[in-house]
Amino acid sequence: MSSAASSPAPRRTGRPRSPEADRAILDATRAALVELGWGKLTMGDVAARAGVAKTTLYRRWAHKSELVVDAVAALFDEHLELPDRGSLQADIEGVVLQFAALLERPETKTALMAVVAESTRDDALRERIRGAIVDRQKRLVLLGRERAQERGELPREEDPSAAARTADLIFDVIAGAVVHRTLVSAEPVGPEWAREFAVMLVAGLGAGLRR
Amino acid sequence: MSSAASSPAPRRTGRPRSPEADRAILDATRAALVELGWGKLTMGDVAARAGVAKTTLYRRWAHKSELVVDAVAALFDEHLELPDRGSLQADIEGVVLQFAALLERPETKTALMAVVAESTRDDALRERIRGAIVDRQKRLVLLGRERAQERGELPREEDPSAAARTADLIFDVIAGAVVHRTLVSAEPVGPEWAREFAVMLVAGLGAGLRR
């Protein structure tokens, strides 16, 4: 969650913000993304769908991109997890298929790249994306590595900074490959692709760390 | 090149389109991307910068996204090549650094994700991006693999469809990782990162194909 404000004062006096309006707006945003896509989505349209005044919308989100980040982040919260599938390769295949399924959704597909594009010129937006989406994905990588180390599939790296760099590398490789395959190459990510990718990555990790 | 029209009839009668205007518009587009970014770039502004009437602009490009694709594609033409660096790993490092340098440019950084985002709802735009940008990148992958096979670093795959799938996989991994690192993680791609990435990928390729 953590819609708009959660910083210092949780607001103690006056009429509280309506949680129904929050939900209605985020739902309406996702519906609008599906029907119209990022480019044609307008604040006025979202407000109308949500049965809410436009001013109510602007009280919560200053810009379209922030609203969309929050709307999409909820999907990531719901649909990203990493059950133990028994091996590093199986875990990678699982998370790849899960992430790909998220990107196949029309809401996510049209919105994710757009907000990332805007974030290249907006530091606050980039931080919002990081906190709401990216960091949660990265946690899966850290968890998967921890499990693999417990299984003895990956060595434990002593140098913490090197370990962090490796985790970042793995994260960029996994997330980047899935995003590129789905959105740039516009090809589906099926079980075969996930398998081939995971095979390659596991082999690369083993060799790279065995140096 | 291949700016706007190159389809059937190269237009034989009447006043020809001004090549100076073409160049001026594309230059102005890149300049506007640097100063304003994708989001605030407007057709009117580009026309003014180029010293050209807005109507002249709309005669060539129907939408902002198509104009920007052509403007950015020229950069890819100029700055992407694959000199033989002697080994597969060195070739990968080289192309990664080259691609990353392109993505670090403010024009490219702000524009590339934006047009890809729009292309998820616009098939014509996706084809334009593919022809102007993606296919040229992919050629480097094919060239690099060919060289590696001549050096004996990679086996030759008999099944052509499997070979094509492998090439697509490699392409998505390389391009995706660099894009994700640069635009989502917002971390620089330096020689160390390129080395670690290339080491991992080469190891993964060797093992994956050795099955």
Added chain:
DNA sequence: GCAGTTACGCTACGGCTCGTAGCGTAAGAG
């Protein structure tokens, strides 16, 4: 209860961008 504070819905607005139309003029082709 009652005052204080904040959220809400509604309306209206100026400002900006879009994409097009209409005109007179410029530049090549036959």
Added chain:
DNA sequence: CTCTTACGCTACGAGCCGTAGCGTAACTGC
């Protein structure tokens, strides 16, 4: 020298943005 197309210019309706102003609703603290 005519035909055809490109060009610059101006003007325009349409749509969206983000805000202001108002009266009303909801909740807190005295």
